[in-house]
Amino acid sequence: MAEPSPPPPPVQRFIEYLRIKTVQPEPDYAACEAFLRRQAAELGLEVQSHAFVAGKPVVVLTWVGTEPALPSIILNSHTDVVPVSEEFWTHPPFDAARVATEDGDFKIIARGTQDMKIVGHCYLEAVRVLQGRGARLRRTLHLVYVPDEETGGHDGMRHFVQSDMFQALNAGFALDEGMANPEAELRVFYGERAPCWVRFVAHGNTGHGSQFIEDTAAEKLVPIINHLMELRGEQLSLFRTPHADGSRRTLGDVTTVNLTMLQAGVQHNVVPESASVCFDIRISPTLDYVRFRRDLEALAAAHGATLEMVQFWNDNTMTPTDASNPFWVAFEGAVGAMGIPLFKEIFPAATDARYLRKAGVPALGVTPLRNAPILLHDHNEFVKESEVLDGIKFYVGVISAIADA
Numbered sequence: 001m002a003e004p005s006p007p008p009p010p011v012q013r014f015i016e017y018l019r020i021k022t023v024q025p026e027p028d029y030a031a032c033e034a035f036l037r038r039q040a041a042e043l044g045l046e047v048q049s050h051a052f053v054a055g056k057p058v059v060v061l062t063w064v065g066t067e068p069a070l071p072s073i074i075l076n077s078h079t080d081v082v083p084v085s086e087e088f089w090t091h092p093p094f095d096a097a098r099v100a101t102e103d104g105d106f107k108i109i110a111r112g113t114q115d116m117k118i119v120g121h122c123y124l125e126a127v128r129v130l131q132g133r134g135a136r137l138r139r140t141l142h143l144v145y146v147p148d149e150e151t152g153g154h155d156g157m158r159h160f161v162q163s164d165m166f167q168a169l170n171a172g173f174a175l176d177e178g179m180a181n182p183e184a185e186l187r188v189f190y191g192e193r194a195p196c197w198v199r200f201v202a203h204g205n206t207g208h209g210s211q212f213i214e215d216t217a218a219e220k221l222v223p224i225i226n227h228l229m230e231l232r233g234e235q236l237s238l239f240r241t242p243h244a245d246g247s248r249r250t251l252g253d254v255t256t257v258n259l260t261m262l263q264a265g266v267q268h269n270v271v272p273e274s275a276s277v278c279f280d281i282r283i284s285p286t287l288d289y290v291r292f293r294r295d296l297e298a299l300a301a302a303h304g305a306t307l308e309m310v311q312f313w314n315d316n317t318m319t320p321t322d323a324s325n326p327f328w329v330a331f332e333g334a335v336g337a338m339g340i341p342l343f344k345e346i347f348p349a350a351t352d353a354r355y356l357r358k359a360g361v362p363a364l365g366v367t368p369l370r371n372a373p374i375l376l377h378d379h380n381e382f383v384k385e386s387e388v389l390d391g392i393k394f395y396v397g398v399i400s401a402i403a404d405a
């Protein structure tokens with residue numbers, strides 16, 4: 001059998017990026033920064049790098065526009081990837097194997113292909129294509145590579161948006177990650193649900209397990225659990241009910257509640273003195289999050305428990321997706337011109353775009369993978385070579401449009 005042809009240079013560079021082990025919990029950010037600096041040097045982009053937390057650099061590559069006083073465009077991506085269970089992978093997750101498929105395409109198999117190195121890579125390749133055409137864009141582009149999104153952005157984007165470095169970018173609009181779609185539409189995320197991670201802790205009487213002990217810790221948690229499970233049921237019914245216009249609801253339209261941890265007890269016949277229960281709640285931006293938080297506090301107090309807010313995102317800013325937002329108009333126009341159908345959604349989980357929106361920069365979350373399985377955080381994460389090449393064309397169109405809006 002003939003050797004397969006070598007990958008085209010944009011795919012070769014993608015493979016190089018994927019081979020850098022930026023895997024949590026100890027990402028190799030130094031190698032990643034060196035890679036980005038090499039790319040910037042080839043493209044003549046300015047580079048700024050700052051580690052707000054030691055060893056975790058935010059790297060910004062800048063292509064100055066012809067009208068640099070205009071608000072700029074941020075093209076954001078995170079450089080870290082989630083851990084792997086290597087035994088479940090068909091190929092080593094950081095080899096970035098290129099495997100031929102029956103339809104003449106290739107699969108590039110590696111951790112981070114979908115989430116989200118394809119996006120960060122396509123930004124760079126799109127700039128390369130535009131420069132090759134001699135294009136000059138009106139607005140300045142900032143390709144922002146942030147660390148630690150996968151652990152909540154606390155050591156990366158959270159600090160960056162509060163920095164002078166960020167202010168100096170004078171950003172007017174941003175793109176960030178979305179999610180693949182097994183269907184034909186391109187999913188575009190204009191908001192996110194607020195993560196609300198809570199722990200209820202109760203204390204009570206203890207004693208022998210053979211007795212009727214009153215006011216026990218576990219007993220206090222039961223009505224709290226029941227209340228939140230009731231809310232879960234209501235929201236699940238809502239999720240299964242189409243909108244008035246017949247369109248289906250997505251996760252972003254509802255609030256999900258999951259009991260994720262339960263702790264109590266030391267021995268079968270000892271009534272425990274304390275008990276705790278944790279929930280992962282994702283509050284839809286369509287719900288009043290201030291009132292929701294007050295209701296949780298009241299729930300804890302009513303049953304003699306304490307409430308610990310482990311995570312609570314107190315913002316529900318959404319990016320306008322109508323004529324009031326010239327960047328949306330440009331984005332929608334460019335995507336439409338490519339014949340790509342759009343599906344607007346609220347992101348079910350949390351990405352770094354939430355920091356940008358809260359900081360006043362309207363952001364859209366997009367990953368240019370359609371008719372593709374959702375493999376983020378999964379074993380054998382892959383993208384097809386054709387998807388990388390199409391993704392570059394996609395960003396050439398979109399970046400040109402939004403940078404000239």
Ligand SMILES: CSCC[C@H](NC(C)=O)C(=O)O
Pocket residue numbers: 150151152153195311349350351
């Ligand atoms: C509260 S920070 C957690 C961030 C994480 N993001 C993703 C995309 O999985 C999540 O939504 O669980």
Ligand SMILES: [Zn+2]
Pocket residue numbers: 078115116149177
């Ligand atoms: Zn991601």
Ligand SMILES: [Zn+2]
Pocket residue numbers: 082115150376377
């Ligand atoms: Zn992720």
